[in-house]
Amino acid sequence: MVANREASPPTTAAGASGSRWRVETRTTLSTAFGIVAIAAMLLLALTPFFASRGVVQDLFFILTMLVLAQNWNLLAGYAGLISVGQQLFVGCGAYALFSFVILLGLDPLLAVLLSGVFAALVSVPTAFFAFRLHGPYFAIGTWVIAEVGRLLFAQWKALGGGTGTSLPRDATRDMIGIGFLKETLGLKSAAAVDALTFWVALILLAATMGTMYRLLRSRNGLGLAAVRDNEVAARALGVDAMRMKATVYVVTAFLTGITGALTYLQKARISPEAAFSLTDWTAYIIFIVVIGGIGTIEGPIVGVIVFFLMQNALSSYGSWYLLLMGALAIVTMLFAPRGLWGLASDRTGIELFPVRRILKRGPNHQGTKGGPHG
Amino acid sequence: MPILELETVSKSFGALVVAEKIGFSVEPGEALGVIGPNGAGKSTLFNLINGNIGVASGIVKFDGRDVTHLSPMQRCLAGMGRTFQIPQPFERLTVYENLLVSAAFGAAKSEHEVADACANILEETGLIDRANDPAGSLSLLQRKRLELARALATQPKLLLLDEIAGGLTEGECNQLVATIRRVHQKGISIIWIEHVLHALNSVAERLLVLNFGRVIGIGQPAEIMASREVREIYLGMEV
Numbered sequence: 107m108v109a110n111r112e113a114s115p116p117t118t119a120a121g122a123s124g125s126r127w128r129v130e131t132r133t134t135l136s137t138a139f140g141i142v143a144i145a146a147m148l149l150l151a152l153t154p155f156f157a158s159r160g161v162v163q164d165l166f167f168i169l170t171m172l173v174l175a176q177n178w179n180l181l182a183g184y185a186g187l188i189s190v191g192q193q194l195f196v197g198c199g200a201y202a203l204f205s206f207v208i209l210l211g212l213d214p215l216l217a218v219l220l221s222g223v224f225a226a227l228v229s230v231p232t233a234f235f236a237f238r239l240h241g242p243y244f245a246i247g248t249w250v251i252a253e254v255g256r257l258l259f260a261q262w263k264a265l266g267g268g269t270g271t272s273l274p275r276d277a278t279r280d281m282i283g284i285g286f287l288k289e290t291l292g293l294k295s296a297a298a299v300d301a302l303t304f305w306v307a308l309i310l311l312a313a314t315m316g317t318m319y320r321l322l323r324s325r326n327g328l329g330l331a332a333v334r335d336n337e338v339a340a341r342a343l344g345v346d347a348m349r350m351k352a353t354v355y356v357v358t359a360f361l362t363g364i365t366g367a368l369t370y371l372q373k374a375r376i377s378p379e380a381a382f383s384l385t386d387w388t389a390y391i392i393f394i395v396v397i398g399g400i401g402t403i404e405g406p407i408v409g410v411i412v413f414f415l416m417q418n419a420l421s422s423y424g425s426w427y428l429l430l431m432g433a434l435a436i437v438t439m440l441f442a443p444r445g446l447w448g449l450a451s452d453r454t455g456i457e458l459f460p461v462r463r464i465l466k467r468g469p470n471h472q473g474t475k476g477g478p479h480g
Numbered sequence: 481m482p483i484l485e486l487e488t489v490s491k492s493f494g495a496l497v498v499a500e501k502i503g504f505s506v507e508p509g510e511a512l513g514v515i516g517p518n519g520a521g522k523s524t525l526f527n528l529i530n531g532n533i534g535v536a537s538g539i540v541k542f543d544g545r546d547v548t549h550l551s552p553m554q555r556c557l558a559g560m561g562r563t564f565q566i567p568q569p570f571e572r573l574t575v576y577e578n579l580l581v582s583a584a585f586g587a588a589k590s591e592h593e594v595a596d597a598c599a600n601i602l603e604e605t606g607l608i609d610r611a612n613d614p615a616g617s618l619s620l621l622q623r624k625r626l627e628l629a630r631a632l633a634t635q636p637k638l639l640l641l642d643e644i645a646g647g648l649t650e651g652e653c654n655q656l657v658a659t660i661r662r663v664h665q666k667g668i669s670i671i672w673i674e675h676v677l678h679a680l681n682s683v684a685e686r687l688l689v690l691n692f693g694r695v696i697g698i699g700q701p702a703e704i705m706a707s708r709e710v711r712e713i714y715l716g717m718e719v
Contacts, residue, residue: 126596127599128595325585325591328584329584331570331572331577331581332581336568336569336570336571339564339568339569339570340581341556342553343581343630343631344557344585344588345553345585346553401572462612463574463576463577464574464612465574465576465612
């Protein structure tokens with residue numbers, strides 16, 4: 107199942123017709139990278155044991171932004187749905203969390219999951235309206251719906267209305283697993299909450315990227331790529347474009363909602379302005395995806411690192427920082443439309459998450475293991 | 481029973497009538513050529529047949545079934561394969577993946593079942609050497625071949641070819657016609673819109689002439705080409 111598609115020579119010189127064919131997607135490099143990536147994830151999981159709370163919180167921020175970026179990447183880069191209203195799902199997830207915890211007294215971790223379900227439910231009627239629009243109209247439509255969401259939640263007096271509210275201290279300190287962490291590792295409550303939310307974020311990222319990679323290698327992933335490249339042709343060739351886009355929209359709303367809930371569980375303080383912020387949850391995310399490389403799994407990983415470094419280095423300059431970021435995004439779009447990763451990948455031919463199916467002459471002795479599954 | 485039957489199919493865009501009470505049928509295994517001047521409504525006719533554009537009135541029957549209100553996707557699954565006049569490849573996918581999309585979705589099979597079939601079609605259409613290149617890197621002839629290959633990969637009962645020989649050199653055109661003849665000999669019904677008449681006449685058993693969205697003649701190629709109306713309208717000759 108492992109093959110190096112660059113180096114391997116044509117296996118047989120069998121005559122044109124009647125010869126068997128095989129299909130490969132993985133490369134030696136990608137398999138090696140997969141092992142390294144899993145090792146890196148495990149190493150990352152150990153950070154709360156030796157790093158300071160500040161580092162853990164920074165990593166938490168990077169992980170959650172990367173989850174949001176991968177979701178937007180799937181939405182815009184693969185399903186062709188350029189949404190500028192993903193803050194709707196961040197906000198709905200976050201507010202759902204606060205209402206589940208404050209009003210219903212649920213455990214915060216369970217509430218995070220339920221908040222994702224709530225965001226997915228919100229996405230169904232949103233899709234019903236927004237999918238009637240196309241291109242720039244779709245983008246503006248999603249933004250308008252997100253603003254409606256913000257205004258509605260600002261009316262909710264039980265959760266502080268326009269000024270927002272905080273999670274009660276006890277709610278996070280009594281969360282499942284906190285007691286165990288305090289006893290076994292001797293962590294203080296605040297550090298234990300940071301560690302736990304960090305681990306949940308790490309699991310969320312692994313699940314998001316794992317699901318995304320599996321999807322893109324599957325039959326449905328192929329259909330999605332076809333819809334992205336040419337929707338009219340895809341439909342004429344039997345691809346159910348509408349069902350695919352709707353599925354991606356609802357699934358990304360679910361994951362975005364979970365991320366919103368988790369982020370605000372860690373912040374423990376919410377307001378409609380912050381939770382439904384266009385800048386924080388869509389503009390920054392688009393920046394990350396565009397800088398890194400839209401339509402690749404590797405791109406947003408590069409993008410989120412650039413974004414984090416820029417933010418640390420420049421955030422003291424106020425609006426100049428935003429202007430610089432905008433200028434950088436424009437330069438990237440003009441001179442490297444496929445982002446920093448696209449630039450690197452074009453030069454070197456390296457793909458860490460290959461999804462391309464390579465047809466090779468030769469007997470299919472590897473059975474069905476090598477190729478992607480339908 | 482005809483493979484395709486249109487009954488009084490009409491459609492207008494505002495004041496512009498693009499199809500006016502079009503009615504004809506195609507028998508299984510038949511090759512029907514469609515000719516007519518630019519703007520006669522030929523590509524629109526294909527869009528009405530495959531469902532890209534809904535009819536205003538009239539009935540489209542395919543394989544004995546009323547498909548008037550089915551989507552292009554459903555009609556593809558029922559056995560309608562089409563090519564586009566301006567090739568519409570999935571540019572970022574490879575040539576092989578382009579075929580895989582139509583085979584896996586258009587014929588509703590798993591990727592593994594269709595790998596060999598796709599490779600065979602690539603050989604038949606002369607694209608096998610470009611199998612792993614992005615479709616966006618193909619030349620015009622190769623893009624036209626890819627249109628044909630993709631339509632074939634859906635395992636169609638009826639193939640709709642939209643000006644597939646246009647813009648090709650004589651040699652390229654002959655190769656493509658040879659491929660289309662082979663497809664036709666397998667018993668697949670074909671409707672072929674074409675301006676390159678010698679190519680069309682080497683395959684088509686009947687010709688249909690369109691002008692201003694109306695059928696102004698259908699019959700044997702020799703009769704059609706000899707008719708006064710066709711010569712005036714289509715060939716612009718004074719008779």
